[in-house]
Amino acid sequence: MPVRPALLVGPALLVGEDGLIPKERYVSPEFLDLEMERVWSRVWQVAGREEELPEAGDYLEYRIGDQSILVVRTGTGALRAFHNTCLHRGTRLAEGCGHFIDGAIQCPYHAWRYALDGRLVEVVDRHEFSDLPDGLALADVRVDTWGGFVFVNLDAEAEPLLDFLDPLPTLLAPYHLEQLRFRAYLTTVLPANWKVVVDAFNEGYHVQGTHPQILPWTDDVSIEYEQFATHAHYGRLPSARRVLRPSPRLGIPDDEVDEGAILAGLVEGLGGAFLKEERAAVEELRAAGLPRGELLGAYQQRRLELLAARGFDVSGIDAEQTTSADDVYCFPNLVGPIYPGSAILFRVRPDGLNPDRTIKDTWVLEWPRPDRDWVMPERRWFPDWEARDWGLITNQDYANMAGVQAGMKSRGCVGLRCNPRQEGNVLHMHAVIDRYLTA
Ligand code: FES
Ligand SMILES: [Fe+2]
Structure with a gap:
């Protein structure tokens, strides 16, 4: 393999004062070399x-x-x-x-x-x-x-693991992640830089452009984002729980909102996060004809009961958390939603030293059923992501990736301009990368 000339970490490669992210950070083989040397070789x-x-x-x-x-x-x-x-x-x-x-x-x-x-x-x-x-x-x-x-x-x-992870261990303690077990383990290769793949799951700004079908049950606009020293999260923040209502982009008046349809859409759309009996409970409660405004609360109570019946200690979980995720980004290689009793986590890393390819593992974790012995599921490998149906939402995310990577290579592309609020986690990831590059 030819030895690539070393890149110097200079202003042309760092995120500018104006927030413009140089495209070389995504497309240059030399920049990936730098990341290997200064980021991936030094982080947990x-x-x-x-x-x-x-x-x-x-x-x-x-x-x-x-x-x-x-x-x-x-x-x-x-x-x-x-x-x-x-x-x-x-x-x-x-x-x-x-x-x-x-x-x-x-x-x-x-x-x-x-x-x-x-x-x-x-x-x-x-x-x-x-x-x-x-x-x-x-x-x-x-x-x-x-x-x-x-x-x-x-x-x-390197610093001790718990120092590096701070404050995720405190934030995520009520989820008892150490007790989750694999339900599925799927790996594929995506035709884009590893950061393109992380970015796709680290903001909700693309929902209206990429997944318009989920707007009837997703309030994408009220999602809040929070950046820590190294990591980030979004979704269920104490200041702004993700609430069950349609996107305000649709302009549906409050009294026309069908709460049952929204709840059913959420639970179906995020099927991997809900067990079969939890999905069935939605239909049962819809059929009960509860007064307006009571369906969500009733479902949240039911889900808490089902979690407790599985042996999940629900004492650190409030009812609202049963229908909204903590979407976590653990820098640099783990991102995804965490629910009480389940998590869908994506582990992301460069494929060899190729800046245009990413290995992505999908880990579906869940609270093990008390009535069955848990066995490790088969690790399944899909070298061509298009050879499998990943579900509509994920298919839409994956379908963007080749176009993002190719588009950034255009002579007309000078860099990336992120929304400071809704893509704040993306900007923060770059700031953390720069911290490692320049330290
Ligand atoms: S390379 Fe000879 S024993 Fe390992
Ligand atoms: Fe998406």
Whole structure:
């Protein structure tokens, strides 16, 4: 591979005082190199979930750019992470996910063996290696967990995970994310920069342009956005809960609003976030003919009861939260809505060192049913996103992506101009990137 000339971090690449985002940040291979060097190599990022590694010897591989990291459950129950490279001649030790048998990581090439804690324990014909020092071990990568997520960080000097995540652990504590389990795990490749993919799920401004069919049950205008030191969220803010009413863009008078239809639209439209019995409850309550204004409250109470019946501790959840998500952006690679008892999270990262391609995992997590043993669902891989129907809303989001990436390469495109309020999270992500680039 040709070595790309290093880019200098100068004003031409940083977001300007006028808010114009240089398009090179999305389309330039050199800018992705810079991000790899100064951002992805220094941040905590989600490598997987703890439930993927229940037993000693279980492993998963996390790839970011041209780097590969192995996360391993050791014999003590602790997690360790290593650069995925053999100390002999550099071979990748394992791919994907699985289980190391006999408590050893064995290189597929010349069969050097490592203990689960990374110590080199067997070298074939060792007596012929006169200079091999004792005490060799795989190169460590920092690993830590929060909320059931396994995070890794390539920077040995990075701040502790909880400091990096602040204030998300406090904000999301009532959701008990550590107790969620995978319901589905789908991966695809999208034809756009990783930030194009994050951006698509980090603002509601595009709803009227891309998803007009959800305006009858989505008040897109009242969504509020909040940026933290590093992360961001939107939707269910204490100051402005997302309320069940049509978009004011439609101009429907209040007394013509069909509350039942809005609730049904919400619960169907966000089907992945609601269980079958929670969807059924909508129809049951609609049929009960409640007085105007009482349907939503009745449904929220019903949903709280159903959550409690599943063993979810609802003490930190108020009724309104049962019908509105916390849409969270955990910089840099996790974004999506979190509901009581479920979450639909997108893990986003560059595909190798290609600025025009992104690997996107869709993780549907839910509170495990108390009456069934949970089993890890099959991880499904769709190299061509168009080969699957992702549902209307997501299909619409994905359909934008190639056009955004290609359009930014136009000689007529000088940069991106974001709405300061409704795309405040997008602007904030760039500010955080700049913080890492210039630190
Ligand atoms: S490269 Fe791993 S044992 Fe040779
Ligand atoms: Fe969208």
